[in-house]
Amino acid sequence: MGTILEAKGVSKSFGGIKALNALDLKLERGRIMGLLGPNGSGKTTFLKVIAGLLRPDSGEISIDQNPVGLKTKSLVSYLPDRNTLYPWMKVQDAIEFYSDLFEDFDEDKARELLELMKIKEVAPVKSLSKGMQEKLNLCLVFARRARLYVLDEPLGGTDPVAREKIIDLIITNFREDSSILLTTHLVGNIERLFDDAAFICKGEIVLQGNAEELRLDRGRSIDEIYREVFKDE
Amino acid sequence: MGLSFDDKIPIYLQIINHIKKEMITGKLKGGDRMPSVREMAEKTRVNPNTIQRVYQELEREGVTYTQRGTGSFVTEDTAVIQKMKLEMSQEIIKTYVEGMKSLGMEAGDILSLLKGYLEGEQDGNNS
Numbered sequence: 001m002g003t004i005l006e007a008k009g010v011s012k013s014f015g016g017i018k019a020l021n022a023l024d025l026k027l028e029r030g031r032i033m034g035l036l037g038p039n040g041s042g043k044t045t046f047l048k049v050i051a052g053l054l055r056p057d058s059g060e061i062s063i064d065q066n067p068v069g070l071k072t073k074s075l076v077s078y079l080p081d082r083n084t085l086y087p088w089m090k091v092q093d094a095i096e097f098y099s100d101l102f103e104d105f106d107e108d109k110a111r112e113l114l115e116l117m118k119i120k121e122v123a124p125v126k127s128l129s130k131g132m133q134e135k136l137n138l139c140l141v142f143a144r145r146a147r148l149y150v151l152d153e154p155l156g157g158t159d160p161v162a163r164e165k166i167i168d169l170i171i172t173n174f175r176e177d178s179s180i181l182l183t184t185h186l187v188g189n190i191e192r193l194f195d196d197a198a199f200i201c202k203g204e205i206v207l208q209g210n211a212e213e214l215r216l217d218r219g220r221s222i223d224e225i226y227r228e229v230f231k232d233e
Numbered sequence: 234m235g236l237s238f239d240d241k242i243p244i245y246l247q248i249i250n251h252i253k254k255e256m257i258t259g260k261l262k263g264g265d266r267m268p269s270v271r272e273m274a275e276k277t278r279v280n281p282n283t284i285q286r287v288y289q290e291l292e293r294e295g296v297t298y299t300q301r302g303t304g305s306f307v308t309e310d311t312a313v314i315q316k317m318k319l320e321m322s323q324e325i326i327k328t329y330v331e332g333m334k335s336l337g338m339e340a341g342d343i344l345s346l347l348k349g350y351l352e353g354e355q356d357g358n359n360s
Binding site for chain 2: 191192
């Protein structure tokens with residue numbers, strides 16, 4: 001086992017507004033954690049820090065014992081909260097683009113996942129609906145053989161059927177030697193996927209625990225606990 | 234498997250109960266091979282770690298056993314299944330009796346109402 005991700009006292013401000021406030025979080029290897037909070041709670045900022053796209057003002061953050069930097073970029077597969085592929089690309093260009101960027105990218109795996117999601121390789125990215133673009137990005141992220149998958153709102157703007165497909169994709173492609181940290185504000189759809197749940201509010205973790213124990217202790221679903229924690233937000 | 238969960242209750246307990254029921258009703262028979270953790274996770278759309286925990290618990294209770302390299306199997310010991318059946322029926326009785334008591338029923342009322350219901354059921358009068 002061991003720890004795949006550890007954040008200690010991570011803070012980040014934008015123009016005097018604190019997005020992350022001395023945030024502490026630990027994720028064990030081989031587990032799926034839901035990072036839950038309303039819009040503006042700091043979820044996206046935190047994931048960007050993990051992905052090495054934002055430098056924290058203070059605090060430490062390590063991935064598999066390595067401080068976030070060049071080395072950890074090869075360990076982390078990051079799904080941003082918006083499409084990052086160029087609109088002029090075709091799906092097959094996107095595969096090549098990922099293949100050039102990431103050594104651990106498996107083209108065959110990407111093609112297999114895209115087929116599963118019924119995305120054609122010849123399709124131009126801009127011709128895909130928002131939901132399809134989200135699926136495309138997710139397929140590319142999971143075609144990397146990373147240690148840690150960091151997914152920002154993977155269920156984003158998709159319809160209920162697409163959500164089920166995305167949940168299936170995550171379950172099928174989750175490997176015991178990897179870990180997943182994902183954010184969502186649609187808890188009910190996805191809570192059966194979590195080993196752990198962490199609730200983030202105003203840049204701080206206000207509650208964290210094993211999902212099954214949280215249910216047992218409180219006699220409530222993670223979704224209901226979420227509503228309770230954020231009722232004043 | 235059309236499993237619908239109550240997310241208020243730990244998922245692993247619900248899956249354990251579901252599997253035990255399948256054993257009691259004979260859907261899963263002694264010596265049957267259990268689906269792999271991964272198959273079960275995909276079928277139930279549940280985290281594989283949760284399924285792993287279910288399997289560990291079932292094996293700890295002696296309901297299943299592992300054969301190295303070939304997977305997990307349902308026990309062929311009918312006494313274990315019988316015991317499970319008794320345990321599960323005890324729980325249903327407990328819930329029933331608690332429900333009746335919360336309505337102010339005494340043991341005698343509960344018994345005679347239950348008897349009446351069962352007799353009605355025999356005549357096909359309950360719906």
